[in-house]
Amino acid sequence: MPKNTNFKQVEAKWQRRWEESGIFDAEPRGGAKKFFLTVPYPYTSGPLHIGHGRTNTVGDIIARFKRLQGYNVLFPMAFHVTGTPILAIADSISKSEGEVVKLYKEYVSIYEGGDAASAARVEETVRSFTDAARVAEFFAARISEDFKRMGYSIDWRRKFNTTEPIYNKFVEWQFKKLYDKGVIKKGKYPITFSAADNSPVGEDDIEEGDTNKVSIVEQTTVKFEVSDGSGSYLVAATLRPETIFGVTNLWVNPTAKYVKVKVRVRAGEEIWWVSKEAAEKLSYQREGVAVLEGETEEEGGFFLGKVVKVPVAGGGREVPVLPASFVDADVGTGVVYSVPAHAPYDYIALEDLKRSGVLKRSGVLKRLGVLDAEIEPIKIIEIEGYETGLPAKEICERLEIKSQADEERLEEATQTIYKDEFYRGVLNEKCGEFAGVKIAEIKDEVKEWLKRENKGDVFYETSRKAVTRGGGKVVVAVLQDQWFIDYTPSWWKERGHKLVDGMTFYPAKYKAYMHEIIDWLTLRPCARKRGLGTRFPFEQGWVIESLSDSTIYMALYTVAHLLRGLPVESLTEDFFDFVFLGIGDAEALAKAAGVETGVEASVLKRVQEEFKYWYPNDLRHTAPPHLSNHLVFFLMHHAAIFPERCWPRAITLNELMIREGRKISKSKGNVIPLAKVSELYGVDLFRLYCAINADFASVVNWREQDVDALGRRFNAVVELFEDSLTAECATVERATVERAKGLREDELTHADRWLLSRFYRTLKETVERFAAFRIRDAGINLVFNLMNDIRHYEQRASVERRKRLVRCVLEEWLVVLSPIVPHICEEFWERLRLQLQRQRSHDSFVSLQRLPEVKERFIDDRVEREEEFLAALVADIKEILRVARISPKPRKIYIYTAEQWKWEIFKAVKDLPEREKIRKAVRVRGRKGEEKSTVDFVKQLVKSKSGLEYFELVEAEVLEREKEYLKGEFGCEIGVNEEHDPLGKRRFAIPLKPAIFVEGG
């Protein structure tokens, strides 16, 4: 910890001052360029952690930098409440579900902990969470505190949440616009559903739904007519409809229960046999499904020995129904068709049967007229790599699978064969019109054909067995009248592409990616039956879904604080049309609205003006996972609703944050709440780490070790600042910026000039990098590189001189550094101001400064080259001392600079290819008898790395000037170009690389 700076106090002090002074409250300003930056609002279901901190911090850094560039910056924030998760939390807490209650007690304790009464307060708060609105309210309030504590320069006056009336009105307006464009549509849609709750379920409702996602899998059902004259069908479900041509039998589980259901199909009604479980699922997926009561429930054994018709190839082929233990009545229809040539399960089950002799004894084969023969697999897919015959057989042998009880390896075999056959397999001649086509290309066609021929249908299954947190079974239901947004119209896609073309993406690769996403977009459900949010305006009972309601809300920021003063009833479609699209006339609108609400035309104009001032959204900053959902909707909805001048200008994306090399997640137990950052690390250090540890395209790895190391660096910077403010330093020179610079230029030593040159060069680069969003490079420059230069300078000059010189550039340094570590910069800015108040008055906030002018005249190549020359020389001497083991101290060091003729040759050959150098050199020197030394020199020159780059320098002069420094550095006498040269080293000197002779002690 630096001597005179308490980070926590500094943070609190400046956060208070920023808030009191309202300097980040953005108002339209005539003349000023505006910059409107947004970062997606946080979801208020719980506390944010440091991972969320990265994106928001980077957003703030950009906002602050843009202010320094002179923009009038609007950086607003709001809170996302819409959707089911918060509702699910409230439900769980209402039901006193232990885990959820415990988790939320933990969450609340982050904020409410710390004293004796806290337990009771936490208890009470969590109890209030039975009301979803309280959950959102509580966390919205805490998150905004967190953000303030992170030093974010947000205009909080414009905050809102996504369930409040102004937002509802706004979203309603958006949907009306989309509806008018004809893209809001209705259709069928499968969802995960809980029968027990008679309600759709999302990730948050499902047990372990967050860690082990449940998705919806589309299976194909195939109907096999039972050959008993009943006209009923055994209905098998499959993920591989293309294998229908290779069916040899059906499988049922002999111990499972099967029922007859009446099913309405296109042609009328049919009787299906499926497992009891499947019958229930079907009832959620189709209309007109009825289980036939009474006599129809049978165990699987009922079917054994029966024969069914395969519905392809004319429908004539008959196959037996056989028992298999691997069939799960609760997966699919509980009936599986068997393709032993290509499905490892089927192959092994058949082998099991053959081995046990059941098959022969059952007599079923006899009935089929295949006396004594066994059932033979039918191979229908040709694939390289499975040469010996049957793929299923081959892989079972390869994996040494012996029976259907070996489920683990059977799974593996199934996976492998699926992938191989899907991508490389080709249907063979047994597959009729589909023969000769790759599975990957034909699968869907077979599926469609089965449906078309009324031989097959669709059945949805969950990707794994799942239950809700309440214990209810999760099944797939098909909503018959789901509302969608249809992104397929070509006018829309074209506008979307055009919008993207006109934008900047950083990293740039995401631009092409976004074009692709737009092409892929099709239908997107946009309303749900439950959850918090805006009522769907076109049908009762639906709520607008949470990604669909947060697409163009940036527009609302521009006017949210103004809308608050208006009656909600006045926020009509006409109102928003006027404000956002400039449709209509303020007076007329005021008159129409004014009758009931009294909103004056001048107010309407003011609202419209503010929108027009701030829009478009100049930059949206977020993380890549948003690209294929939120961001594409953000862009497409702008493309649909707004005129081109209101289209977003840029998107920047930073990767996520991990901790100690691992993903940050609740289940890993490695979450650090954002609220703890100040206490554990300090906010400025956190911000610096976010800025410096990785560029946008890379993951930030939060490693304690690295954080500590950076903390030490940061402390060193702060101490450096402190040092330069000490009284001595100030009195020595009265080192005001003006006068120090005016250390009259003739007073500046070479080292002084060097440091100033380094500083201004760095400053210039830093600003360029900042402007290109290369925040990491900018930060590294400002902290690491400058500190290294200063350390070097200190050794060249002195600590005292360093303090004075740093003092000269401190002000400018603070300004450019302030976007990253604003608190400490404000603090030193103020200390400077207090120190200098008699000579100069500063503005009170570094946050409100402009980027310093780069003093080009201090950027001096010559000075830097001289210093490099010197540093290389010092390094060479050290190397010699080390290798020659001259210690402790040499008696004297002799330095010999290159003779003039060498410089002449150097200059003459510098740009020539190596082959020509020698010839040219000999010609330039032009003296007989000197050829050998000339050639030796050129050879040396070619070998020497430092000599390669030509730069004119009067070496002896520099050395004379720096003699004292060299003496100090090596603690001995230094001789420059003296006669004494016992080992004849002089002749090895080349330009910029003097020869050296060290006389040992």
Next chain:
RNA sequence: GCGGGGGUUACCGAGAGGCCAAAGGUGGCAGACUCAAGAUCUGCUCCCGAAGGGGUUCGCAGGUUCGAAUCCUGCCCCCCGCACCA
């Protein structure tokens, strides 16, 4: 499988034809300071070297080039999306 990103000297991580034995950081070693520890500073940290040099390195194997960590070809491996599955 498709798309994207990678594999660099103990670790993290820059570098994208010559100025590269390769920034910076971490860790390690030695020294300075200190009663001591910590912090800080200095030096070293691929191998050899009693003179600033030489040798071998940037996933593997080839190639282009006067010259390759950097460009090309093939291969192996890892990560992330998506798809496909279960």
